[in-house]
Amino acid sequence: xxxxxxxxxxxxxxxxxxxxxxxxxxxxxxxxxxxxxxxxxxxxxxxxxxxxxxxxxxxxxxxxxxxxxxxxxxxxxxxxxxxxxxxxxxxxxxxxxxxxxxxxxxxxxxxxxxxxxxxxxxxxxxxxxxxxxxxxxxxxxxxxxxxxxxxxxxxxxxxxxxxxxxxxxxxxxxxxxxxxxxxxxxxxxxxxxxxxxxxxxxxxxxxxxxxxxxxxxxxxxxxxxxxxxxxxxxxxxxxxxxxxxxxxxxxxxxxxxxxxxxxxxxxxxxxxxxxxxxxxxxxxxxxxxxxxxxxxxxxxxxxxxxxxxxxxxxxxxxxxxxxxx
Amino acid sequence: xxxxxxxxxxxxxxxxxxxxxxxxxxxxxxxxxxxxxxxxxxxxxxxxxxxxxxxxxxxxxxxxxxxxxxxxxxxxxxxxxxxxxxxxxxxxxxxxxxxxxxxxxxxxxxxxxxxxxxxxxxxxxxxxxxxxxxxxxxxxxxxxxxxxxxxxxxxxxxxxxxxxxxxxxxxxxxxxxxxxxxxxxxxxxxxxxxxxxxxxxxxxxxxxxxxxxxxxxxxxxxxxxxxxxxxxxxxxxxxxxxxxxxxx
Ligand SMILES: Cc1cc2nc3c(=O)[nH]c(=O)nc-3n(C[C@H](O)[C@H](O)[C@H](O)COP(=O)(O)OP(=O)(O)OC[C@H]3O[C@@H](n4cnc5c(N)ncnc54)[C@H](O)[C@@H]3O)c2cc1C
Ligand SMILES: Nc1ncnc2c1ncn2[C@@H]1O[C@H](COP(=O)(O)O)[C@@H](O)[C@H]1O
Numbered sequence: 001x002x003x004x005x006x007x008x009x010x011x012x013x014x015x016x017x018x019x020x021x022x023x024x025x026x027x028x029x030x031x032x033x034x035x036x037x038x039x040x041x042x043x044x045x046x047x048x049x050x051x052x053x054x055x056x057x058x059x060x061x062x063x064x065x066x067x068x069x070x071x072x073x074x075x076x077x078x079x080x081x082x083x084x085x086x087x088x089x090x091x092x093x094x095x096x097x098x099x100x101x102x103x104x105x106x107x108x109x110x111x112x113x114x115x116x117x118x119x120x121x122x123x124x125x126x127x128x129x130x131x132x133x134x135x136x137x138x139x140x141x142x143x144x145x146x147x148x149x150x151x152x153x154x155x156x157x158x159x160x161x162x163x164x165x166x167x168x169x170x171x172x173x174x175x176x177x178x179x180x181x182x183x184x185x186x187x188x189x190x191x192x193x194x195x196x197x198x199x200x201x202x203x204x205x206x207x208x209x210x211x212x213x214x215x216x217x218x219x220x221x222x223x224x225x226x227x228x229x230x231x232x233x234x235x236x237x238x239x240x241x242x243x244x245x246x247x248x249x250x251x252x253x254x255x256x257x258x259x260x261x262x263x264x265x266x267x268x269x270x271x272x273x274x275x276x277x278x279x280x281x282x283x284x285x286x287x288x289x290x291x292x293x294x295x296x297x298x299x300x301x302x303x304x305x306x307x308x309x310x311x312x313x314x315x316x317x318x319x320x321x322x323x324x325x
Numbered sequence: 326x327x328x329x330x331x332x333x334x335x336x337x338x339x340x341x342x343x344x345x346x347x348x349x350x351x352x353x354x355x356x357x358x359x360x361x362x363x364x365x366x367x368x369x370x371x372x373x374x375x376x377x378x379x380x381x382x383x384x385x386x387x388x389x390x391x392x393x394x395x396x397x398x399x400x401x402x403x404x405x406x407x408x409x410x411x412x413x414x415x416x417x418x419x420x421x422x423x424x425x426x427x428x429x430x431x432x433x434x435x436x437x438x439x440x441x442x443x444x445x446x447x448x449x450x451x452x453x454x455x456x457x458x459x460x461x462x463x464x465x466x467x468x469x470x471x472x473x474x475x476x477x478x479x480x481x482x483x484x485x486x487x488x489x490x491x492x493x494x495x496x497x498x499x500x501x502x503x504x505x506x507x508x509x510x511x512x513x514x515x516x517x518x519x520x521x522x523x524x525x526x527x528x529x530x531x532x533x534x535x536x537x538x539x540x541x542x543x544x545x546x547x548x549x550x551x552x553x554x555x556x557x558x559x560x561x562x563x564x565x566x567x568x569x570x571x572x573x
Contacts, residue, residue: 015484070488071488073453073456073462073463073464073465074462074463077457097483097484098465098466098481098482098483098484098488099483101449101465101466102453102463102465102466104450105418105422105449105450105451105452105453105454105457106453106454106456106457108419108450108454109419109422109454109457109458110457113534114417114419114533114534114535115418115419115448115450115454115534115535116535117418117447117448117449117450118447118448118449130538134447134543135445135446135447135540136336136340136342136351136444136445136446136447137338137444137447138543139340139341139342139542139543140342140344140351140540140541140542140543141540141541141542141543142349142537142538142539142540142541143537143538143539143540144535144536144537144538145535145536145538146534146535146536147532147533147534147535147536148534182460185461185462185492185493185496186462186463186464186490186491186492186493186496187490187491188488188489188490189478189489189490189491190488190489191483191486191487191488191489192486192487192488192489193485193486194485194486194487197485198485199484199485201484202484202485205572205573229573247468247501247502247503248482250502253338253444254338254362254363254444254502257447261572262566262570262572262573272338272339272341273338273339276338279543279546280543282570282572283566283570283572284546284549285562285566286549291551291554296548296549296551297546297548298546298549299549300546300547300549300550300570301549301550301552301562301565301566301570302549302550302551302552303551303552303553303554303555303558303559303562304551304553304554305553305554305555305556305558309555309556310555310556310558310559313556313559314559314562314563317559317560317563318563318573321563321567321573322573
């Protein structure tokens with residue numbers, strides 16, 4: 001199969017999901033006898049492109065223009081679809097990030113292709129791709145097949161693991177894709193960074209606080225623990241609704257779905273909507289006063305007790321271990 | 326201004342999912358269906374704009390007769406008109422988008438709103454597909470929207486921040502939880518909705534591009550270990566995380 005891998009960049013840097021998509025595409029291409037063409041769109045991004053060879057790209061196609069510095073739904077989709085057509089690609093893979101989730105449906109329509117969103121595994125059977133994806137916020141898993149000649153997949157970040165790149169470089173082809181004003185009817189005016197903090201959707205360790213923390217001021221304790229672990233702070237809906245934390249930290253069915261290596265839930269009861277968003281985490285730690293709280297049913301390790309005693313002790317113990325006195 | 330809002334009818338989020346006998350979908354008996362939560366934010370956003378600057382809000386759903394229940398609720402919340410694109414067959418996102426786009430092309434609203442995703446299949450696809458099919462610009466995962474004449478400014482959530490997107494109208498927006506906490510239908514609204522007609526249309530049939538082969542429950546998590554019941558358990562927890570789980 002000839003596969004287009006969209007390598008998302010922001011600020012002319014690749015994020016991990018870009019490497020994950022290239023590598024996952026390569027795994028499929030190797031099993032079907034094919035080729036991976038990575039696509040990089042932006043302004044001044046040519047110099048970062050060769051690195052994708054280290055993750056399995058056979059070739060990188062770069063489209064550069066000052067107008068493409070910031071993401072544009074329509075313009076980026078026009079470019080990716082044009083390249084897929086020109087190359088006669090069988091499949092397009094994008095990361096299931098804010099950018100990729102916005103891009104994939106447009107590309108699918110342009111290519112008259114079936115789309116599978118948020119895949120967590122890709123398997124090759126008789127030369128065809130079988131994709132696994134969670135539905136009902138992870139309460140069920142489906143295996144799906146795309147029947148159209150061209151297929152589009154978005155891949156959930158953090159699931160298709162990559163190590164460091166091999167250092168190999170791929171040949172880069174710089175091409176022009178004609179764009180018109182029509183392609184710029186939606187443009188990003190500004191990107192506002194949330195005080196450089198780590199997003200739960202991207203974090204490998206998450207420390208989540210729930211209503212058991214009693215008030216917003218007590219989240220200082222959660223923030224400190226997260227900082228010691230180099231993780232992100234998450235929140236249950238109860239504390240977001242109460243205005244203690246921002247919605248972008250909410251984990252769950254109407255928040256973000258996360259699958260970090262370590263998820264620590266503190267004063268969180270584990271309502272079904274919360275579990276839906278985090279139960280695929282590799283290790284789950286629960287700290288809750290109530291031994292019957294449902295969160296313990298998914299926790300790998302639990303302490304039944306008062307968060308106000310346990311969390312400071314845990315932070316201190318971790319500092320000792322990690323040498324962050 | 327003319328507003329359209331597309332709503333899906335889905336199992337409520339408290340549903341405990343069981344797999345149906347076909348092994349490809351969920352068991353539907355005993356499941357309570359609601360308007361997909363993000364679609365309620367989208368309805369609310371439309372209603373607020375309409376109240377501020379007058380206009381009309383049309384709610385559209387594609388599916389079987391049961392979808393009328395959600396359309397009825399949208400009417401009770403205050404939308405002016407409800408349309409069912411009736412199809413009892415299950416459609417994939419592409420098929421739903423095609424049915425909606427075909428209807429919306431004739432309706433030609435200034436603003437088309439969606440939820441950022443349905444909480445059944447979690448595709449996050451239909452809204453943007455419709456935009457592409459209609460050749461319209463869009464902004465996805467919008468927490469706040471401002472309409473200023475021929476353009477809209479959307480505040481959209483991305484990883485670790487926000488993007489401010491300027492969109493020329495007509496445009497498509499998919500709404501994330503944010504500025505538009507949905508209202509409860511008033512008693513008057515509920516009564517009025519009972520008598521409002523729900524228009525029915527027959528969308529062109531469409532073959533699915535994506536086929537579900539199997540649906541299973543995720544492997545059950547092994548019930549974990551209670552390490553202890555007080556602060557004395559902390560060193561052991563840290564040891565387990567370090568030596569057994571090796572995550573720190
Ligand atoms: C449509 C819909 C969508 C939803 N989506 C989401 C979602 O995306 N994410 C989400 O999280 N929820 C969601 N919910 C809400 C969900 O049902 C729960 O209400 C919510 O998760 C509860 O949050 P909580 O665990 O923080 O609070 P609670 O359920 O109140 O639990 C607090 C816990 O803290 C414990 N506790 C109290 N004091 C202490 C102490 N001193 N030390 C240790 N433990 C203590 C208690 O034993 C209790 O278990 C949704 C609900 C609906 C209806
Ligand atoms: N059957 C449907 N009828 C009307 N609108 C729908 C339907 N399915 C999805 N939508 C809309 O498309 C959005 C995204 O859905 P999805 O792509 O399924 O996650 C939803 O929030 C709805 O606004």
